[in-house]
Amino acid sequence: MATIPAVMRAARYFGPREFRVVEVSRPDPGPAESLVRVRAAGLCHSDLHIIFDELGGYPIPTPLTLGHEIAGDVVAVGDAVDPSLIGQRVAVFGPAGCGQCRYCREGRDHLCIASRPLGLARDGGYADYVVVPAHALVPVPNGVSDAEAAVATDAVLTPFHALTRVGQLRPGETVAIIGVGGLGLNAVQIAKALGAFVIAVDVVPAKLELAKQYGADRVVDSRQLDPAHPPVDRPITLVADFVGAEATKLLAQQLVARGGRVVMVGLATPGGTMLGLRLIADEVAVLGSFWGTRQELATVLDLIARGLIRPQVETHPLDEIGQWVERLRAGEVTSRVALVP
Numbered sequence: 001m002a003t004i005p006a007v008m009r010a011a012r013y014f015g016p017r018e019f020r021v022v023e024v025s026r027p028d029p030g031p032a033e034s035l036v037r038v039r040a041a042g043l044c045h046s047d048l049h050i051i052f053d054e055l056g057g058y059p060i061p062t063p064l065t066l067g068h069e070i071a072g073d074v075v076a077v078g079d080a081v082d083p084s085l086i087g088q089r090v091a092v093f094g095p096a097g098c099g100q101c102r103y104c105r106e107g108r109d110h111l112c113i114a115s116r117p118l119g120l121a122r123d124g125g126y127a128d129y130v131v132v133p134a135h136a137l138v139p140v141p142n143g144v145s146d147a148e149a150a151v152a153t154d155a156v157l158t159p160f161h162a163l164t165r166v167g168q169l170r171p172g173e174t175v176a177i178i179g180v181g182g183l184g185l186n187a188v189q190i191a192k193a194l195g196a197f198v199i200a201v202d203v204v205p206a207k208l209e210l211a212k213q214y215g216a217d218r219v220v221d222s223r224q225l226d227p228a229h230p231p232v233d234r235p236i237t238l239v240a241d242f243v244g245a246e247a248t249k250l251l252a253q254q255l256v257a258r259g260g261r262v263v264m265v266g267l268a269t270p271g272g273t274m275l276g277l278r279l280i281a282d283e284v285a286v287l288g289s290f291w292g293t294r295q296e297l298a299t300v301l302d303l304i305a306r307g308l309i310r311p312q313v314e315t316h317p318l319d320e321i322g323q324w325v326e327r328l329r330a331g332e333v334t335s336r337v338a339l340v341p
Helices: 045-051 146-166 182-193 205-213 246-255 276-281 294-305 318-329
Strands: 007-015 018-025 033-043 069-077 089-092 129-133 137-139 174-178 197-202 218-221 238-241 261-264 285-288 314-317 337-340
Touching: 007 318, 018 318, 033 089, 033 146, 033 318, 045 318, 069 129, 069 146, 089 146, 137 294, 146 182, 146 238, 146 261, 146 294, 146 337, 174 182, 174 246, 182 197, 182 205, 197 205, 205 218, 238 246, 246 261, 246 276, 314 318, 318 337
Parallel strands: 174 197, 174 238, 197 218, 238 261, 261 285, 314 337
Antiparallel strands: 007 018, 033 069, 033 129, 033 337, 069 089, 089 137
């Protein structure tokens, strides 16, 4: 490891609204860990919720290097890790389950009770290097760029899990995707790949136009949408909310057909109105969806390699992360940004 710098850059969270790039000592991998040279790290709205203290008291350790969407090269491994990993291109499974609890044994490692997610509970990927549990590494197929691999770990994995495992989307169903930003645009592509009729709902014309280009059958400005008169003459049996504001949660419950499912993914606000009578009388299921599994990450990387999903991502230098945090917060990012060290 003598050729690897002892000091590196990292974008660190020191407390609410205290977030900046600093120099820190480069970490060494433990026995079951790997050291990854970061090639790209995706910027996520969840990072904004942390930086601007919008998680309603959810505990975030400080100081902490943020960044949970990570892709890079393995440059060193611990004593208990296969050294043949060195040199491999990898994406990082952010939840990094323990592999031992019942959730991990059931293949639901994103719900691991002992998980310390990268960039949320342990140092993440807004840095030159990051230490990662070796079992959290997923090979990146040929044909998938570093930036695509990074955002696949959340911005593609999360909607894939929400629509397939949680929402149980079936071919021929009609699905409404509320919010077609970084995750929602990928959800449109995933739903189309699964054979669904897709309605994209947003308030930003540019995002709706992108959704149309990426396969949406119908695009609708939610400000002009009357839930009592849906924009199609077929039941909307699945609604996925990738915004999570009070207004979008309400719209999702109003828009879904009798016996349908609503999947909540976005975290814009922690609370919201529940339409108790509607949910009970019409047997509407409201389901929460969080991230996705390691196996699903391998699947979405394969889908990207095969050209079935094309994540929209733009790259910028890590040193510019502060301005891109502000631009994302101001709604000036159409799809997804990856920071490149």
